[in-house]
Amino acid sequence: MSDPIAVLQRIRASSPPRQAAPAEDACELCSESIAGEHRHLVDLRSRTLLCACRGCFLLFESDGAGGDHFRSVPERYLAFHDFELSPSQWDSLQIPVSVAFFFLNSELERVAAFYPGPAGATESELPLDTWTDLFAANPQLATMQPDVEAFLVRAASERGDRGAECYIVPIDACYELVGHLRMLWRGFDGGTEANRKLDDFFADIRTRAQ
Numbered sequence: 001m002s003d004p005i006a007v008l009q010r011i012r013a014s015s016p017p018r019q020a021a022p023a024e025d026a027c028e029l030c031s032e033s034i035a036g037e038h039r040h041l042v043d044l045r046s047r048t049l050l051c052a053c054r055g056c057f058l059l060f061e062s063d064g065a066g067g068d069h070f071r072s073v074p075e076r077y078l079a080f081h082d083f084e085l086s087p088s089q090w091d092s093l094q095i096p097v098s099v100a101f102f103f104l105n106s107e108l109e110r111v112a113a114f115y116p117g118p119a120g121a122t123e124s125e126l127p128l129d130t131w132t133d134l135f136a137a138n139p140q141l142a143t144m145q146p147d148v149e150a151f152l153v154r155a156a157s158e159r160g161d162r163g164a165e166c167y168i169v170p171i172d173a174c175y176e177l178v179g180h181l182r183m184l185w186r187g188f189d190g191g192t193e194a195n196r197k198l199d200d201f202f203a204d205i206r207t208r209a210q
Contacts, residue, residue: 026051027051027052027053027055027056028050028051028052029041029050029052029053029056029070030053030055030056032053032055032056033053034051034052034053038051038052038053039052039054039057039072039073040052040057040072040073040170040172041056041057041060041070041071041072041073042070042071042073042147042148042171043069043070044068044069044070044071044106044107044147045068045069047107049073049171049172049175050070052072057072058072060072071145071147071148072148073148073149073170073171073172074145074148074149074170075170076149076168076169076170077167077168077169077170077205077208077209078140078143078167078168078169078209079166079167079206079209079210080138080140080166080167080168083138083164083166084137084164085134085153085155085156085164085166087155087156089130089133089134090155090156090164092130093113093124093130094124094125095113095115095124096115097115097116097117097189097190098154098155098157098189098198099115099116099152099153099154099155099177099198100113100114100115100124100152100153101113101114101115101150101151101152101153101169101171101174102114102131102150102151102153103144103146103147103149103150103151103171103174104144104146104147105146105147106146106147111131113125113131114174114178116177116178116181116182116185116190117181117182117185117190118182118185119182120178120179120182121174121175121178140168141168143168144168147171148170148171149168149169149170149171150168150169150170150171150173150174151166151167151168152166152167152168152169152173152174152205153165153166154166154198154202165202165205165206167205167209169205173205177198177201180197180201181194181197181198184197
């Protein structure tokens, strides 16, 4: 079977020269122009997201196609309607804000936990026993694809007017949220604008997960 990365290199070599497109409108592998709404790849070596055209995205969509280098980010949104996360369980995760995402880092062979803030995505030292308990209580977490899907959690409101919300989402959705909140964050809890954005973001997630 042909190495997909070698195939991509041959496509690049045989493509006619073209005027470079703006970085935000070009595939970061082959420089093909792409629309504003486009798909992403995870570069497993640099741990970064890459904008991808449809061709490059499909090239690395199959399991194992990108080896240990590239993986396509899927579009699945899955809601955990019966998921229960008590305030004490959330506190045990030692996350200082109300939202976080978790994913399996295949390189480190462990679950990584991140939360948003004024500096962007901040990693939390996740207590392994707490994650093990959550995993055991929710078998659907076993379907989460390493590196490209995340378990996104919003803790219950301290006012009691909203319960905890939990979803499996594409990893790029999590970093999109982090980027929005970083620009809006004020004070310790994010402030009014950041929390309004958080409400809107989770409303969209709920719609996608239906």
